[in-house]
Amino acid sequence: MGAREAADVARLLIESGERLRADGAAQVGGAFTFVPEADDLLRERPEAFLIGVLFTQGIPAERAWLAPYLLRQRLGHLDVRRLAAERDSVAEAVVRPPALHRFKHTLGGWVSDAASRLMEQWEGDASRLWAGGSSVREVTERLTAFSGIGRKKAAMAVEILTRHFGVRLVEMESGTVAYDTHVRRVFLRSGLVERDTYDEIVAAAARACPAAPGTLDLPSWLVGRQWCHPSCPECDACLLHEVCPRLTHLRVEGVGARRTVAGPRTPDARKTPPASVE
Numbered sequence: 702m703g704a705r706e707a708a709d710v711a712r713l714l715i716e717s718g719e720r721l722r723a724d725g726a727a728q729v730g731g732a733f734t735f736v737p738e739a740d741d742l743l744r745e746r747p748e749a750f751l752i753g754v755l756f757t758q759g760i761p762a763e764r765a766w767l768a769p770y771l772l773r774q775r776l777g778h779l780d781v782r783r784l785a786a787e788r789d790s791v792a793e794a795v796v797r798p799p800a801l802h803r804f805k806h807t808l809g810g811w812v813s814d815a816a817s818r819l820m821e822q823w824e825g826d827a828s829r830l831w832a833g834g835s836s837v838r839e840v841t842e843r844l845t846a847f848s849g850i851g852r853k854k855a856a857m858a859v860e861i862l863t864r865h866f867g868v869r870l871v872e873m874e875s876g877t878v879a880y881d882t883h884v885r886r887v888f889l890r891s892g893l894v895e896r897d898t899y900d901e902i903v904a905a906a907a908r909a910c911p912a913a914p915g916t917l918d919l920p921s922w923l924v925g926r927q928w929c930h931p932s933c934p935e936c937d938a939c940l941l942h943e944v945c946p947r948l949t950h951l952r953v954e955g956v957g958a959r960r961t962v963a964g965p966r967t968p969d970a971r972k973t974p975p976a977s978v979e
């Protein structure tokens with residue numbers, strides 16, 4: 702694939718990203734979940750957003766973002782001090798059927814660890830993590846200091862904070878895309894990268910949009926989730942259909958990757974996988 706084709710792919714993704722930013726899109730289109738009260742909680746309570754970030758792993762995005770709301774329902778509160786002190790209650794609330802996460806024995810601990818860290822270092826106020834004027838690098842480092850938040854979740858969180866919540870961070874050029882299975886698949890199949898490695902994808906995002914590489918995060922994720930399925934991608938309907946080389950035989954592998962099978966698209970074979978944040 703030539704530089705011109707890659708530039709065309711990048712241009713469409715950036716244009717889409719800028720529209721999403723202008724719309725203040727949350728992760729799943731215009732909202733986080735299908736429950737308005739759950740979305741309100743994420744918007745009104747920074748600690749709820751932080752807890753949602755912890756849950757965005759290996760389950761559908763809507764379910765992950767719903768978790769803080771359900772956790773509050775089960776506990777009767779979302780008080781940071783109590784989340785830190787009452788570990789057994791938090792763990793039980795996460796595990797109780799139906800469990801709030803497939804890694805049900807891990808998430809409760811992460812929530813209490815996060816609350817403890819907030820109490821000890823951030824005066825119990827998660828919004829201090831992303832105080833206006835902080836740099837993208839600073840916020841990323843603060844987030845990745847939490848158990849259960851790695852580079853991928855931090856990159857996603859930074860993008861949501863700036864795009865949806867309007868948090869003003871500086872040095873956006875040091876942001877990047879989340880190394881997520883949807884993003885990786887789209888970068889690979891559209892020819893933005895030749896190999897599915899963290900370094901190549903980060904470098905490609907920076908090349909495509911030097912001023913704010915993270916701009917490519919949500920549009921790539923949505924393309925991967927909506928059209929570029931692991932099997933039977935819907936190229937003709939895809940946002941990138943006019944410019945993408947359609948390297949549909951390529952697959953992502955490793956943690957978070959689903960089995961990807963290249964082959965002809967047939968109505969019988971078409972299965973839309975459940976959307977997930979991986």
Ligand code: SF4
Nearest residue numbers: 929934936939945947
């Ligand atoms: S669905 Fe097809 S056109 Fe769209 S990114 Fe994937 S391979 Fe390219």
